[in-house]
Amino acid sequence: MKITQAFTFEAAHRLPNVPETHRCHRMHGHSYRVELRLEGPVDPLSGFVVDFFDVEAAFGPLLQRLDHYCLNDVEGLENSTAENIAVWIWDRVRPVLPQISSVKVFETPECWAEYEGEGDAS
Numbered sequence: 134m135k136i137t138q139a140f141t142f143e144a145a146h147r148l149p150n151v152p153e154t155h156r157c158h159r160m161h162g163h164s165y166r167v168e169l170r171l172e173g174p175v176d177p178l179s180g181f182v183v184d185f186f187d188v189e190a191a192f193g194p195l196l197q198r199l200d201h202y203c204l205n206d207v208e209g210l211e212n213s214t215a216e217n218i219a220v221w222i223w224d225r226v227r228p229v230l231p232q233i234s235s236v237k238v239f240e241t242p243e244c245w246a247e248y249e250g251e252g253d254a255s
């Protein structure tokens with residue numbers, strides 16, 4: 134069974150490694166959306182794969198490190214592409230939610246990166 138929980142946060146960033154002529158070299162902001170997918174058996178008693186409240190409790194502290202910050206100032210997110218944010222979240226969520234199977238980070242409703250852990254070729 135798969136379950137997904139979505140979160141949103143606001144943050145500023147600039148991409149330091151794109152050419153100066155690239156518009157994302159300049160400071161700008163996004164309304165990010167993060168989708169955490171978890172997979173596993175449904176517990177016969179609770180009826181849950183994982184309680185959504187537990188997902189919220191696990192991700193909440195990370196959300197607080199991102200929401201209304203400049204991502205360039207967050208350790209590990211100096212180059213905060215959607216791809217790198219997805220890996221950053223995975224690496225921190227996985228130890229507390231081992232059922233995680235995918236992290237999606239949307240910069241806009243049309244553009245996102247998805248990471249499925251080591252072995253994900255992308």
Ligand SMILES: Nc1nc2c(c(=O)[nH]1)N=C([C@H](O)[C@H](O)COP(=O)(O)OP(=O)(O)OP(=O)(O)O)CN2
Nearest residue numbers: 148156157161163213214215216240241243244246
């Ligand atoms: N593969 C990636 N490409 C780009 C990323 C990324 O994280 N991964 N990020 C950016 C910039 O962050 C840029 O801000 C995104 O551009 P934006 O103008 O926000 O998005 P759109 O062009 O889709 O939105 P408009 O509505 O056209 O302004 C660039 N590339």
Ligand SMILES: [Zn+2]
Nearest residue numbers: 146157161163
């Ligand atoms: Zn951007």
